[in-house]
Amino acid sequence: MAAASIMPPHTNPPPPATARDPTATVSDPQRHRDAPTPSLRALFLRAVDPSRPSSWSTAVADLLSSGDPVAALAAFAAALRANPAALRPALPPALRAAAAATSLSAGRQLHLLALRSGLFPSDAYSASALLHMYYHCSRPLDARRAFDEIPAPNPVIVTAMASGCVRNNLVYTALSIFRSMVASDSAGVVDEAAALVALSASARVPDRGITGGIHALVSKIGLDGHTGLANTMLDAYAKGGGHDLGAARKLFDMMERDVVSWNTMIALYAQNGLSTEALGLYSKMLIVGGGVRCNAVTLSAVLLACAHAGAIQAGKRIHNQVVRMGLEDNVYVGTSVVDMYSKCGKVEMAWKAFQKIKGKNILSWSAMIAGYGMHGYGQEALHVFTDMRKSGLKPNYITFISVLAACSHAGLLNEGRYWYNTMKTEFGIEPGVEHYGCMVDLLGHAGCLDEAYDLIKEMKAKPDAALWGALLSACRIYKNVELAKISAERLFELDATNSGYYVLLSNIYAEAGRWKDVERTRVLVKTRGIEKPPGYSSVELKGKIHLFYVGDKSHPQYKEIYAYLEKLLERIQEAGYVPNTGSVLHDLDVEERESMLRIHSEKLAVAFALMNSVQGSVIHVIKNLRVCTDCHAAIKIITKLTGREIIVRDIKRFHHFKDGLCSCGDYW
DNA sequence: CTAGGGTTAG
Numbered sequence: 025m026a027a028a029s030i031m032p033p034h035t036n037p038p039p040p041a042t043a044r045d046p047t048a049t050v051s052d053p054q055r056h057r058d059a060p061t062p063s064l065r066a067l068f069l070r071a072v073d074p075s076r077p078s079s080w081s082t083a084v085a086d087l088l089s090s091g092d093p094v095a096a097l098a099a100f101a102a103a104l105r106a107n108p109a110a111l112r113p114a115l116p117p118a119l120r121a122a123a124a125a126t127s128l129s130a131g132r133q134l135h136l137l138a139l140r141s142g143l144f145p146s147d148a149y150s151a152s153a154l155l156h157m158y159y160h161c162s163r164p165l166d167a168r169r170a171f172d173e174i175p176a177p178n179p180v181i182v183t184a185m186a187s188g189c190v191r192n193n194l195v196y197t198a199l200s201i202f203r204s205m206v207a208s209d210s211a212g213v214v215d216e217a218a219a220l221v222a223l224s225a226s227a228r229v230p231d232r233g234i235t236g237g238i239h240a241l242v243s244k245i246g247l248d249g250h251t252g253l254a255n256t257m258l259d260a261y262a263k264g265g266g267h268d269l270g271a272a273r274k275l276f277d278m279m280e281r282d283v284v285s286w287n288t289m290i291a292l293y294a295q296n297g298l299s300t301e302a303l304g305l306y307s308k309m310l311i312v313g314g315g316v317r318c319n320a321v322t323l324s325a326v327l328l329a330c331a332h333a334g335a336i337q338a339g340k341r342i343h344n345q346v347v348r349m350g351l352e353d354n355v356y357v358g359t360s361v362v363d364m365y366s367k368c369g370k371v372e373m374a375w376k377a378f379q380k381i382k383g384k385n386i387l388s389w390s391a392m393i394a395g396y397g398m399h400g401y402g403q404e405a406l407h408v409f410t411d412m413r414k415s416g417l418k419p420n421y422i423t424f425i426s427v428l429a430a431c432s433h434a435g436l437l438n439e440g441r442y443w444y445n446t447m448k449t450e451f452g453i454e455p456g457v458e459h460y461g462c463m464v465d466l467l468g469h470a471g472c473l474d475e476a477y478d479l480i481k482e483m484k485a486k487p488d489a490a491l492w493g494a495l496l497s498a499c500r501i502y503k504n505v506e507l508a509k510i511s512a513e514r515l516f517e518l519d520a521t522n523s524g525y526y527v528l529l530s531n532i533y534a535e536a537g538r539w540k541d542v543e544r545t546r547v548l549v550k551t552r553g554i555e556k557p558p559g560y561s562s563v564e565l566k567g568k569i570h571l572f573y574v575g576d577k578s579h580p581q582y583k584e585i586y587a588y589l590e591k592l593l594e595r596i597q598e599a600g601y602v603p604n605t606g607s608v609l610h611d612l613d614v615e616e617r618e619s620m621l622r623i624h625s626e627k628l629a630v631a632f633a634l635m636n637s638v639q640g641s642v643i644h645v646i647k648n649l650r651v652c653t654d655c656h657a658a659i660k661i662i663t664k665l666t667g668r669e670i671i672v673r674d675i676k677r678f679h680h681f682k683d684g685l686c687s688c689g690d691y692w
Numbered sequence: 693c694t695a696g697g698g699t700t701a702g
Contacts, residue, residue, distance in 0.1 A: 078693065078694075081693090081694065082693095082694085085694080112694090113693075113694055114694095116694065116695055117694080117695090120695090148695075148696095149694065149695045149696090150695090151695095152695060152696050153695065153696085155696090156695090156696075178696090179696085180695065180696040180697090181696075182696090183696055183697060184695090184696050184697085186697090187696080187697060187698090215697090216697075216698090217696060217697035217698080218696095218697075219697090219698095220697045220698040220699085221696095221697055221698075223698075223699095224697085224698060224699085227699095252697095252698060252699070253698080253699095254699095255698080255699045255700080256697095256698050256699050257699095258699080259698090259699060259700085283700085284699055284700055285699090285700090286700090287699085287700040287701075288699060288700050289700095290700085291700055291701070292700095319700095319701090320701065321700050321701040322700085322701085323701085324700090324701035324702070325700075325701060327701095328701085328702095354701095355702080356701050356702050357701080357702095359701095359702060360701075360702075363702090385702075387702050388702085391702090
């Protein structure tokens with residue numbers, strides 16, 4: 025990229041004065057990014073005096089900061105032709121331009137230039153920029169080699185080394201560089217920049233206590249009070265060893281906060297599934313933010329929390345805020361709105377929001393495809409996919425996960441097969457475990473068990489537990505005990521801790537009347553000490569999230585809920601619901617057997633919502649696992665009996681229950 | 693008369 029034009033540094037006539045355009049400016053927003061020529065004309069205007077080397081370096085730097093590194097490199101070449109003395113001031117920004125363009129060839133030529141002119145290794149400015157360039161071009165060894173040439177590297181150069189290491193995933197090296205800076209013991213070596221780099225390294229390392237150590241050091245040298253540093257520290261506490269959100273929050277409460285602090289803390293909660301905390305902190309920001317106003321980033325983070333919790337009322341409130349702030353067409357915010365509505369069961373609203381987004385990127389499209397897909401609207405998802413390709417965007421790995429998942433949820437066997445093959449042949453994307461997962465699911469549900477098994481056998485990537493699990497559940501539908509045994513064996517080699525698979529296998533054996541195998545599975549669960557991840561369901565009522573666990577008695581209204589549910593279950597039994605008395609599952613699951621009423625969380629949540637919501641309103645329930653067969657049957661009849669509409673989001677997809685039927689066609 | 697560093701959204 026723009027490599028040939030840089031060398032060599034001999035004198036040439038100055039640039040043509042006729043190139044000046046009195047109306048152009050460097051920051052002209054109309055300037056096209058891919059066309060360096062107008063930029064150069066702007067540059068010549070800026071470079072009023074070619075005899076002043078510094079004016080050239082400013083021009084190179086300006087073009088770089090306006091986002092056109094290629095033009096910056098061209099300007100550097102022009103600068104050298106105009107005045108060889110421009111080399112010294114213009115070389116560092118030129119190196120940064122090569123880094124921004126990730127042009128190793130340009131960078132290497134500049135390195136040579138630096139060597140010939142003697143600027144490297146003696147000039148610290150050029151040296152730090154050179155290291156920066158090599159790290160940005162993913163050449164850590166070249167950077168290291170250059171660093172070893174520098175006789176007395178200053179703290180700026182050392183910090184550049186550490187940050188480059190972080191960038192290239194040499195996190196422990198970065199930390200040891202930081203430690204050596206601390207050990208050098210001369211005042212001022214460890215400054216704000218060095219501490220920031222160390223914290224960014226500590227955020228990527230599983231070891232506990234590193235962030236705390238840096239925190240202590242930062243306080244000791246009096247660097248606390250820097251909000252930027254504290255913001256980075258929040259992230260490091262939450263993402264580094266220990267995932268200590270508590271420590272992050274403690275710091276957050278003490279420090280001086282700007283908008284980034286609030287956004288960071290809210291996003292950390294949202295990303296860790298602590299939706300209530302994220303939403304709570306957002307409210308607090310609005311009330312006690314101390315003049316800090318929320319922005320697009322805040323709203324995206326809060327929308328993520330709403331999406332996770334299925335908090336539609338809160339989600340709508342945030343959406344109103346988005347509209348008030350005129351951010352509906354913002355691609356990041358808009359995509360978050362789409363995701364929120366999809367995951368809150370309002371896919372029509374998602375579609376409306378989707379249409380408002382300006383400059384939709386691949387994530388926006390993928391979110392919409394996934395949204396339709398998880399609601400079982402396979403054709404709609406494929407239509408969006410077609411529109412996306414028409415718009416000129418190329419689908420990627422992620423897009424195809426959404427597309428295949430949509431086919432799988434809607435049972436679109438031929439379409440799924442078609443896109444799976446086309447993805448490989450036409451788009452050159454090698455399918456990963458996620459794609460195989462969708463295909464195994466799709467083929468399995470359609471009864472093509474052998475084809476699904478063959479697919480797993482032929483794949484290049486290592487099959488994961490979810491894949492064998494998908495095949496296993498297909499084996500259950502089609503009562504294929506032999507293939508179930510094979511799947512289970514592979515499964516238990518991979519993931520011996522997820523009890524769901526043991527339950528599934530045990531059920532398959534039970535249904536086939538193979539009680540010895542049932543017993544063997546039961547023993548396996550006991551000896552391996554497997555715990556079931558607690559299943560829970562949640563319901564939003566008046567903007568507050570109510571959580572229910574299996575046999576949960578912690579809710580203040582629990583007595584009324586159980587009484588109501590008991591009556592409801594009686595009524596639906598009269599209407600034809602047969603409770604699943606299959607003892608297999610309960611024998612397997614000690615905790616569940618011993619719990620007072622063995623009532624699944626989704627039934628509790630539904631009962632609670634029926635009791636407390638307005639007649640005629642749609643009930644939304646979120647479940648963290650797959651909805652169980654028994655509850656699925658029960659909820660269907662509940663909708664018939666009560667005339668209510670119930671939407672359940674489980675870990676994989678949505679179930680729209682209405683008039684005794686479910687949108688999944690009992691196929692999930 | 694320049695240079696080195698970081699965080700948030702998708």
